[in-house]
Amino acid sequence: MRIILHVDLDYFYAQIEERDNPSLKGKPVVVCVYSDRGGGSGVVAAANYISRRYNVKAGMPVKTAEKLLKDFNPVFLPVRGEYYEKVSSEVMDIIRSYGDVFEQASIDEAYLDATRMLNGDFSQAPGHAVRLQADVYLKTGLTCSVGVSYNKLLAKIAAGYRKPNGVTIVAPGEAENFLKTLKISKIPGIGVKTTRILEDMGYRTVGELQAISVERLMDVFGRKTGLYIYNAARGVDDEPVKPRGPAAQHGRIKTLREDSRNPAYILSELETVIKELDQDLAFEALSFKTLTVVFVTVDLKTHSKSISFDRRFNSVSSLRKEILNLINSFLGENPYSIRRIGLRVSNLLKESGVRQLKLTLF
DNA sequence: GTATGCTTTCGGC
DNA sequence: TTACGGCCGAAAGCATAC
Numbered sequence: 001m002r003i004i005l006h007v008d009l010d011y012f013y014a015q016i017e018e019r020d021n022p023s024l025k026g027k028p029v030v031v032c033v034y035s036d037r038g039g040g041s042g043v044v045a046a047a048n049y050i051s052r053r054y055n056v057k058a059g060m061p062v063k064t065a066e067k068l069l070k071d072f073n074p075v076f077l078p079v080r081g082e083y084y085e086k087v088s089s090e091v092m093d094i095i096r097s098y099g100d101v102f103e104q105a106s107i108d109e110a111y112l113d114a115t116r117m118l119n120g121d122f123s124q125a126p127g128h129a130v131r132l133q134a135d136v137y138l139k140t141g142l143t144c145s146v147g148v149s150y151n152k153l154l155a156k157i158a159a160g161y162r163k164p165n166g167v168t169i170v171a172p173g174e175a176e177n178f179l180k181t182l183k184i185s186k187i188p189g190i191g192v193k194t195t196r197i198l199e200d201m202g203y204r205t206v207g208e209l210q211a212i213s214v215e216r217l218m219d220v221f222g223r224k225t226g227l228y229i230y231n232a233a234r235g236v237d238d239e240p241v242k243p244r245g246p247a248a249q250h251g252r253i254k255t256l257r258e259d260s261r262n263p264a265y266i267l268s269e270l271e272t273v274i275k276e277l278d279q280d281l282a283f284e285a286l287s288f289k290t291l292t293v294v295f296v297t298v299d300l301k302t303h304s305k306s307i308s309f310d311r312r313f314n315s316v317s318s319l320r321k322e323i324l325n326l327i328n329s330f331l332g333e334n335p336y337s338i339r340r341i342g343l344r345v346s347n348l349l350k351e352s353g354v355r356q357l358k359l360t361l362f
Numbered sequence: 363g364t365a366t367g368c369t370t371t372c373g374g375c
Numbered sequence: 376t377t378a379c380g381g382c383c384g385a386a387a388g389c390a391t392a393c
Contacts, residue, residue, distance in 0.1 A: 106374080252381080302370095
């Protein structure tokens with residue numbers, strides 16, 4: 001039996017701001033991504049627990065959060081992405097030392113396989129998790145929530161069970177009991193859409209979900225997803241904790257100063273995106289074979305158009321003609337104006353040798 | 363029918 | 376009443392080859 005931990009930093013961006021400025025404690029704190037449109041246009045990236053009491057949530061328009069909090073002395077702050085990345089690396093370096101295998105799942109989440117480190121003795125796992133939590137707090141001043149179980153699925157659900165600053169153990173034999181009263185949306189991968197379908201079928205808890213046959217689930221959701229839901233409802237998961245390699249794609253997207261269907265204007269707004277993406281590629285010594293233009297139309301739907309080449313490029317700046325073609329092709333088949341525009345490169349390869357040495361000297 | 367590879371969309375954080 | 380970012384990986388969808 002494996003010993004798996006899931007570590008989740010609590011309300012990460014907002015907690016960092018609170019840590020760095022203690023006068024924020026006790027107030028609703030909302031960290032926002034503002035676009036270039038002015039007038040406070042943007043969305044909420046993270047909200048502390050006081051904000052959450054007033055129904056403020058990540059993903060919500062900033063304007064909505066302002067209305068919900070107007071009587072409660074809130075603090076709205078712009079995101080400091082690079083700084084949060086740096087804090088994340090410091091925290092991850094601590095977490096890493098508590099497992100044999102470490103997998104960073106996002107900027108504020110990680111999995112550990114600690115089976116060998118604890119000699120396969122599950123009874124040592126709770127103490128291990130508490131020590132990890134205390135160590136992170138002592139060294140960084142940040143709290144996290146930890147889930148401990150014998151697979152990634154249960155460890156992740158467990159981490160979400162007691163927050164913030166919680167530790168939840170789901171020992172072998174306890175999964176059925178732990179799962180049966182949970183709402184089905186607590187299963188990772190079961191989002192709004194799937195929840196709606198299952199609720200319409202009359203299922204609300206994971207316990208109830210266990211009554212559906214695998215055939216029925218595969219019928220409704222397809223082979224792969226259906227089997228996943230069937231197993232997840234039983235706490236069954238054998239995904240290994242595995243270190244993540246470098247990102248498989250790099251992208252930049254921005255909100256246009258005004259909605260538009262003018263290809264020349266859209267391309268001009270892409271200039272900063274091109275510059276930043278090229279800096280990224282140069283810094284990491286990457287080349288790519290596939291270029292994608294990402295469109296978000298005024299109805300907030302995301303679309304994309306891509307082109308693949310049979311040779312590698314190390315910069316997008318020489319591909320403006322291709323970008324323009326993709327924009328025109330999109331406009332030809334879509335009636336909506338464009339609100340946001342971006343670029344993505346994939347099929348990445350690390351440049352090696354002399355070329356890389358030259359680039360990293362900058 | 364299966365395997366493979368590419369483009370597009372979905373959804374979590 | 377509406378309001379709305381910027382990333383990423385995974386899954387879905389589709390075409391092709393055998």
